[in-house]
Amino acid sequence: MxxxxxxxxxxxxxxxxxxxTYLHTVAWWEALRRCGHPVPMALIHRSIGMGSDRLLDHLLGPERDRTEDDRVRDVHDSLFLGYAERxxxxxxxxxxxxxxxxxxxxxxxxxxxxxxxxxxxxxxxxxxxxxxxxxxxxxxxxxxxxxxxxxxxxxxxxxxxxxxxxxxxxxxxxxxxxxxxxxxxxxxxxxxxxxxxxxxxxxxxxxxxxxxxxxxxxxxxxxxxxxxxxxxxxxxx
The missing domain is CATH 3.40.50.1000 (HAD superfamily/HAD-like)
Known part of the structure; x- marks a missing residue:
């Protein structure tokens, strides 16, 4: 070699x-829930590491209505940054x-x-x-x-x-x-x-x-x- x-x-x-990783999982779980997309945390966890665009495609499907994608991302970002000091x-x-x-x-x-x-x-x-x-x-x-x-x-x-x-x-x-x-x-x-x-x-x-x-x-x-x-x-x- x-x-x-x-x-x-x-x-x-x-x-x-x-x-x-698990902070992102919880933040995505809550953001998706608030936007009417209940997704099990285990599925979200296995998607962490993708960018938000691919993550949402992976969890919700590429043919979904994308009109709320920005809202989902904004809620995730706000929730995650709430942990910033910790x-x-x-x-x-x-x-x-x-x-x-x-x-x-x-x-x-x-x-x-x-x-x-x-x-x-x-x-x-x-x-x-x-x-x-x-x-x-x-x-x-x-x-x-x-x-x-x-x-x-x-x-x-x-x-x-x-x-x-x-x-x-x-x-x-x-x-x-x-x-x-x-x-x-x-x-x-x-x-x-x-x-x-x-x-x-x-x-x-x-x-x-x-x-x-x-x-x-x-x-x-x-x-x-x-x-x-x-x-x-x-x-x-």
Missing amino acids: AAARPEGVLFDVDGTLVDT LTPLPHAADLLRACAERGLRVVLATSAAEQEVRALRAALDADDVVDTVTSSADARRSKPAPDILVAALEQSGLAAGRVVFVGDSVWDVAAAGRLGIPCIGLTCGGTGRAELAGAGAVEVYDDPGALLANLTDSSVLHRRHDDIDADLNMKA
Whole structure:
């Protein structure tokens, strides 16, 4: 297996670095309920990681009446931002970013969250001093599983797809990275299981940022696998 040292690490933020997956689930559940669309939370949870356009298509069908889409999104955004002061980083998230930067890697937050949400997420992380580039929803025309936000992150940071890895928590993250040939490390802290992340193509799976940090020296963060990114799946806790 060929290996080369990456030059940067792209990180998803929601559910990967900050504990927001279930907050988004509840906010979407309530927004949909208020607009007359009762959807079970389990279905919503499995859609988290998509952009709002794809999420609503996935949950309500592409042939639906779209006249209330903006209202649903606005209610979700308002409810989610109500949690802004209580957002909590996942274990050792900031430490992981700092460890990557200390090893000479450029740290990129490749998020498709709206600007106001991005500000809240960055405040929760409190690691701006080691972050090189941050994206937002304004930087992508299509949301995940389309790779647009990763393309924007690469363009803004000046990094090449062949010299980075991506860290995410959903199958949509893995799919987006795969479309660019970028190895994706999966974290289960967003609520998606190891087998599902592995089955989607994650090259390694860890419990959370702290577990990846503990195994950083041997991980694809420092030794990107080029030739076969689906081989030798590392199932470390």
